[in-house]
Amino acid sequence: MSLSIGSACPDFDLPGTDGKNHALASLDGGDVLVVIASCNHCPYVVAYEERIVRLSREYRGKGVRIVAINANDVTRHPEDGMPQMILRARERGFDFPYLRDDTQDVLRAFGARFTPESFVFDRARKLRYKGRIDDNHRDASSVRSHDLRAAIDALLNGREPPVTETQAVGCSIKWR
Amino acid sequence: MPPSDKDGRAEGEALAKVRKFVATYVAKGAYALYPEADVVENVIVGLAQNLDEHGKMYCPCAPVEESKARGREMVCPCTPHHADIARQGYCDCALFASRDFVSAESLRKKR
Numbered sequence: 100m101s102l103s104i105g106s107a108c109p110d111f112d113l114p115g116t117d118g119k120n121h122a123l124a125s126l127d128g129g130d131v132l133v134v135i136a137s138c139n140h141c142p143y144v145v146a147y148e149e150r151i152v153r154l155s156r157e158y159r160g161k162g163v164r165i166v167a168i169n170a171n172d173v174t175r176h177p178e179d180g181m182p183q184m185i186l187r188a189r190e191r192g193f194d195f196p197y198l199r200d201d202t203q204d205v206l207r208a209f210g211a212r213f214t215p216e217s218f219v220f221d222r223a224r225k226l227r228y229k230g231r232i233d234d235n236h237r238d239a240s241s242v243r244s245h246d247l248r249a250a251i252d253a254l255l256n257g258r259e260p261p262v263t264e265t266q267a268v269g270c271s272i273k274w275r
Numbered sequence: 276m277p278p279s280d281k282d283g284r285a286e287g288e289a290l291a292k293v294r295k296f297v298a299t300y301v302a303k304g305a306y307a308l309y310p311e312a313d314v315v316e317n318v319i320v321g322l323a324q325n326l327d328e329h330g331k332m333y334c335p336c337a338p339v340e341e342s343k344a345r346g347r348e349m350v351c352p353c354t355p356h357h358a359d360i361a362r363q364g365y366c367d368c369a370l371f372a373s374r375d376f377v378s379a380e381s382l383r384k385k386r
Contacts, residue, residue: 100383142338213314213369237324268317270336274363 101210101229104263108132108224109208113168113198114181116188121166121196123224130162131254132220133247135232136211137167137197139187140178141270144214146236148191151215154248155195163251167193170200170207171214171273179273206272216267219250219260227254230265289327293319296332297370300352306360306371310380318370322351336368 102109112122126132135151137144155165171179181199188197200206209218219228228250233242250260297319301308308315321335332351333342342349356366364376 140338141336143336145338266311266313268314271359271363271365271367271369273367 101212102208102218102226104226104229106226108134108218108220108226109205111168111198111200111205111208113200113205115196115198116181116185116193117196121198126164126166128162129164130222131158131164131251132224133163133165133251134209134218134220135165135167136170136206136209136214136216136218136272138169138171138176138179138214138270138272139183140171140176141214143236143269147215147232150232150239152192152194155193158251159194161255163255165195167195167197168200168206169197169214170203170205170211172203172275173201174275176273203272203274211272213267213269213271215269217247219247219254221254228260228263229267230262231267236268287323287327290320290323293323293326293332296351300371307374307377309365309369309372310377311369314369318368321368322370334368 108123110123112120115121133154137151151165151167158165169179169184173180177183184197184199187193211218215232217228217230217232218226221227228247230246232247233239234244234246235242246262246265249262253260297308300306309318318335322332325331325333325335325339329339329343333339334349334351334353337349348354351368351370353366356371359366360371360373360376364379365372
């Protein structure tokens, strides 16, 4: 079941493409934490990668931490394994932790179902927004509703996100 | 008219063909539609775009070039969808779902 608005961020401690483990506790200090269920393989994620990188660069200095987590079953989708994730992160210039959830326990705890699917937490690490990044994965120039940005901006300005839940669309997470 | 990104919705012949296929497939009774209209509509538009641009209803949840290399396997209704639905309740694109999954989701939303 998907995490409810107001819930605490599920704990995690996962290996990243940078060779280090990243735990929830180690991400202290940011006013906003954005967790994105992601992967290498999904065309929807590929369509959003540039937007996610741009978002990270734009908000890094504003106290926003972004983490992407890939839980796809590598027995069915070996292209989602850590070696391929490392290549992906390097090729696309990810400047945020890209983590591998081999047990799938973490993304199950989030109740994530799609890639990409975003979860926004406030400074107390309570969930304040979940759902899509925006309303047009096909064409960034045609986006009319920047849902993730709106939620982040609201929290940075001490306001409630204008919308707290949207339906993420994308590939389903490849559960075992 | 080909599928269009304008207004985020596909238009035209390809879309009509996909809608007809989906309705016919569901009417056969093995599976229902995934119980989120936005998700279903997005998959239908993706299928229509692939039909228009690549000639077949390649699953929008897989890279088209990879699907082309696999022949018919990743053309909707794709070969893996039975196993996907048996395992998780819905196909990997979240277009079709088992009736049990749809019932469980309906109960979950009512709680």
